[in-house]
Each structure stands twice: as structure tokens, then as C-alpha cells.
Amino acid sequence: MILIKNHPLFQTLRELKGTPRATVLTEPLFGIPYNLYAPFLSVYMLALGVTDQWIGTIASLGLVFQIISAIISGAITDKFGRRATLFITDLITWSVPCLIWAFAQNTTYFVIAAMINGFFRIAHTAWTCLLVEDAEERHVVHMWTWIMIFAVCSAFFSPLGGWFVQNFGLIPAMRGLLVFGSIMINIKAAVLYAFSKETDRGMQRMKETRNSSIISLLGDYRSVIKQVFRSKPILGALSLMVITNIFSTVNGSFWGVLFTSKLGFDNSQIAIFVMLKSIITTVGFFVIGPRLTNLLHFRLPMWVGFAGYFASQALLVFMPANSVVLLVISVVLEGAAVSLVSPMTESLLAVAMETKERARISAVVYATWILFTSPFGWIAGQLSAVNRTLPFMMNMGLFVIGAVLVWVINIKPKTAQLETEIN
Structure with a gap:
């Protein structure tokens, strides 16, 4: 017990306060449901009649929208703040696609979901800023280590998703897991919003960009x-x-x-x-x-x-x-x-x-x-x-x-x- 108490990672976890702490500790609320459905998403698409060619096309389409959303993410995050941007885009780019996947009937559903989900890079930029901007530099490495730990440990839940698939059938199990994923992402977004606050730098950037449009901010990218x-x-x-x-x-x-x-x-x-x-x-x-x-x-x-x-x-x-x-x-x-x-x-x-x-x-x-x-x-x-x-x-x-x-x-x-x- 003493070894755990004095371990640098646990010491950092105890010392984290406010927004960095909330950002780190809420990550499993996303990672666990994601790892329940993600390993089976491709075979779920095949079971609903999506061809191999369309699976590849949908993946490429998602990548195109990731590039677009990555480019505009900085301007949006500065304009509306890290906290609000993350809350809204988590709901739109993860919760909504999960529901579309859950009720999908054909290829069109997956195309629409991929386009919406591709904008998650906006949420990622806002989340990264929220994580590190108010954190002490001495905690940064251990904070990222905890994020990695939660990601790896969340993967241990993948066999549970396999159990549901084996016992209830692929399509019914995936529909249930995706609805559960949507609910958990909503909870994660709400909890993080409630227990975090806008970063000091975020407040400054919101003030500086108050009278600027998104288009003008994008124009400043040069x-x-x-x-x-x-x-x-x-x-x-x-x-x-x-x-x-x-x-x-x-x-x-x-x-x-x-x-x-x-x-x-x-x-x-x-x-x-x-x-x-x-x-x-x-x-x-x-x-x-x-x-x-x-x-x-x-x-x-x-x-x-x-x-x-x-x-x-x-x-x-x-x-x-x-x-x-x-x-x-x-x-x-x-x-x-x-x-x-x-x-x-x-x-x-x-x-x-x-x-x-x-x-x-x-x-x-x-x-x-x-x-x-x-x-x-x-x-x-x-x-x-x-x-x-x-x-x-x-x-x-x-x-x-x-x-x-x-x-x-x-x-x-x-x-x-x-x-x-x-x-």
C-alpha cells in the first residue's frame, strides 16, 4: 500500500486538481464503451450488407472529414472555448453516430455516420487544450501516461463485447452496445462539463476572438x-x-x-x-x-x-x-x-x-x-x-x-x- 501511495503516477493523480483531474478521470467513460463495440464494427457493417469496397470507401471518407475538422478545430475552439466546444462536439461527433450505427439498415447510414464522426477532431483539439493548459508541466508526462493506461485497460473489456455477440447474435448485440455507447458518451460529456472550467488561456482566446468570425480566424492560419x-x-x-x-x-x-x-x-x-x-x-x-x-x-x-x-x-x-x-x-x-x-x-x-x-x-x-x-x-x-x-x-x-x-x-x-x- 505504501509503494502504491508513493508511486509517481499515483502521486500525480492525487496532486491533480480541477480541470486536468476531471479530464483525466472521465476518460474511461469513453474508452470502455468504445472498446465494447469498435472491434466488431466492420463485421457489423458486412452483416448489414455493406460491401468490402464500401467499408474502405467509408474509412477514406471519414479520413477526409477528419482532415477538414482538424483544420477548422483551432478556430472553433478559440472562438467558443475549450469546455463548451468539447461538450457540444462530443455529443454531435460521437453520441449521434453511435445512434445512427445502432439503427443502421444499409450503407447510407454508415456513410452519414462516418461524415459526422469525422468531425471528432474538433473535440480532440478542445480536449487536448482542456487537459494540458491549466496543468503543471511536471505532471504532463504522468497525465498522458494515465490516459494511455486507461486506453489500454479499456481494451480489456473487448472480450465482454464478444460475449454479447456470441450470446445474442451480432446485429442485436451491436445495436445494444452502440446505444449503450451513446448513453455513456452523453454521461462522460456531462460529467466533464460539470467538473471542469474554461482554461485561463481559453478565456483569453475567447476574449481576443469575440469580434472575429470563424472565416476570419481561418484566414489568420497563414x-x-x-x-x-x-x-x-x-x-x-x-x-x-x-x-x-x-x-x-x-x-x-x-x-x-x-x-x-x-x-x-x-x-x-x-x-x-x-x-x-x-x-x-x-x-x-x-x-x-x-x-x-x-x-x-x-x-x-x-x-x-x-x-x-x-x-x-x-x-x-x-x-x-x-x-x-x-x-x-x-x-x-x-x-x-x-x-x-x-x-x-x-x-x-x-x-x-x-x-x-x-x-x-x-x-x-x-x-x-x-x-x-x-x-x-x-x-x-x-x-x-x-x-x-x-x-x-x-x-x-x-x-x-x-x-x-x-x-x-x-x-x-x-x-x-x-x-x-x-x-
Whole structure:
């Protein structure tokens, strides 16, 4: 009990107050219902007559609307405030699509839902600002770690969704889970709105943009874009996020393919190794992360994490078929790497964007991130068609680039600058 009380993550959780605390603690209210229905959404679409081609088209359509919403999100968040924007857009972009999916009858329903859901990037920008703007910088890494922990632990509820599907049938179970998801998102939005307040920076931006229209604010993006692409810390952190998200895209799409083809395992065994990775990642957040993740010395955890990623992908490429031991080692290395790299990249980006223009800079950053990440699903598909290991060799190359970027970029938190001034 004493170890838990003195653990840095639990200490941060106790010290968090007000809006940052509410933003962190309400996250499971979204993550749990999402992980109940999300793994089955594609097969649910197939069961309702949506073709494979339309599933791909709907996914691409959603990506287009994500880019649009990411671009306009900063202006909307500044104009109407982080708190109000998040509350309204959570209801519109998550609760409403859940209901449309729940009562879907054909492809048209999913097209409409994808278009509405694609605007969730507005909610994401507002949520990010609400999370970090009033938080102490020393808490940022641990706050992001808790967000990752909640996300990973929420995935443990996916088998419960499978139980409902198995016992009630795919379509009836999904309709029920999606209605439940809509209700839970409403509750999450209401609780967060009730227990948070507008950030100081949000109040300032609302005052500054009171007499400006959304169109005029979008017109001012030229200076924001220049600020982003002239900022080496932002570009460095963004590059690291692009690399890790390309990996997530490739791994999420082709790990199962490699697992059942080259490695020779059965489909039914996939869930076992996915669960193992989630467990290792969760343990890593509590055991490895607090000892290494530090914004003042960010290079060591990033290098260790990228080395773990590289080794895990190398094992997948070169291991013989049906080698359970080597596959377990690969999964453990990947899980440990996630616990180091994920919270650090998010934190580095948050610190790099420490400016009064956080909302609009976030909008430009996330739009750029989506644009750079999106082609790699197609690229990985072409590589996989030639050889199933090539997407993972591409990942290895990306992690080498990431390690070099970590050496090159220079992000100094305020605490580091303060120490320099004192010394």
C-alpha cells in the first residue's frame, strides 16, 4: 500500500486538481464503451450488407472529414472555448453516430455516420487544450501516461463485447452496445462539463476572438502555419508522432496477417497475444515509465523505446514459423516500448506547443499528422502483397529514423529553462 501511495503516477493523480483531474478521470467513460463495440464494427457493417469496397470507401471518407475538422478545430475552439466546444462536439461527433450505427439498415447510414464522426477532431483539439493548459508541466508526462493506461485497460473489456455477440447474435448485440455507447458518451460529456472550467488561456482566446468570425480566424492560419513549420521543437515532436502512428497503422492492419501466414499460428490465438501486449504495456506504464520518462532527459526513454520497437519488428521478420518463445519476446518488447514512447511523444508535443496559439497550432499539427500518416496504409499493403515481412522491415527503418530525430531535436521544457537561468 505504501509503494502504491508513493508511486509517481499515483502521486500525480492525487496532486491533480480541477480541470486536468476531471479530464483525466472521465476518460474511461469513453474508452470502455468504445472498446465494447469498435472491434466488431466492420463485421457489423458486412452483416448489414455493406460491401468490402464500401467499408474502405467509408474509412477514406471519414479520413477526409477528419482532415477538414482538424483544420477548422483551432478556430472553433478559440472562438467558443475549450469546455463548451468539447461538450457540444462530443455529443454531435460521437453520441449521434453511435445512434445512427445502432439503427443502421444499409450503407447510407454508415456513410452519414462516418461524415459526422469525422468531425471528432474538433473535440480532440478542445480536449487536448482542456487537459494540458491549466496543468503543471511536471505532471504532463504522468497525465498522458494515465490516459494511455486507461486506453489500454479499456481494451480489456473487448472480450465482454464478444460475449454479447456470441450470446445474442451480432446485429442485436451491436445495436445494444452502440446505444449503450451513446448513453455513456452523453454521461462522460456531462460529467466533464460539470467538473471542469474554461482554461485561463481559453478565456483569453475567447476574449481576443469575440469580434472575429470563424472565416476570419481561418484566414489568420497563414501566420500559424509559418509558426509551426519554423518551430524545430514542434516539427521534431510531430515527426516522432508520425513515425509512431505509421507503426500503429501498419501493425494494426498487418500483424494479424503475418501472425496467421508467415508465423503459422491460428486465428483464434490472436486475442491471446493482443491481451499479453496490453498487460505488458500496462505493467510498463507503472514499472518502467516512471523511472525513465522525464521531459528534462527525454532522449534516453525515447532511444530505449525505439530500440525495443526495432527489436520486436526484427524478431517478426526473421523468426521461424511457430516459434512461440520468440513471438512472446517480440510482444513483450513492443509492449514495453509503447509504455515509454507513447506518453513521451504526446508530452513532447504538448510542451513544444506551449503558446497562446495552442488551439490553432494543434489544428495544423494534427491535420499535417493525418496527411503524412494516411498514405502508409496503402504503401504497407503494396509491400505486403510482395512479401508479408516487408511492412515490418519498413517499420524497422522508421524506428532508425526516429532514433536519429531524437538526437537532433531540442525541446526544452520551462522547468529546464528555469534551471538554466538559476545556474
